[in-house]
Amino acid sequence: MYLGVKKTRLLNGQSLMKLACVIVACMAVVGALMAQAQAQMTCAAVHRNLRPCFLYVLGGSNGTPPERCCDGVKAVADAGETTEDRRCPV
Numbered sequence: 001m002y003l004g005v006k007k008t009r010l011l012n013g014q015s016l017m018k019l020a021c022v023i024v025a026c027m028a029v030v031g032a033l034m035a036q037a038q039a040q041m042t043c044a045a046v047h048r049n050l051r052p053c054f055l056y057v058l059g060g061s062n063g064t065p066p067e068r069c070c071d072g073v074k075a076v077a078d079a080g081e082t083t084e085d086r087r088c089p090v
Contacts, residue, residue: 041079043088049075 041049049072056065080086 041076041086041088045079046076046086046088049073 050069052066052068052072055061056069076086
């Protein structure tokens with residue numbers, strides 16, 4: 001001990017390699033979870049994106065959907081690769 005500081009042992013090559021493998025594995029798991037979370041849109045996000053379409057769908061528009069409606073539909077369509085990814089129970 002030197003002035004209250006304990007000497008620590010440095011990792012040897014094998015321990016360092018194990019640590020690197022654990023870090024890479026953790027990063028892969030987190031990356032996969034983030035990709036899955038981004039692929040699925042929440043119901044709140046679906047409703048928020050499609051809200052500008054409600055008046056048009058109910059027939060209270062001038063015959064053309066508002067631009068915000070089209071943008072919302074595109075956002076929902078782009079939110080997932082499958083219909084199930086974009087589906088939200090109402």
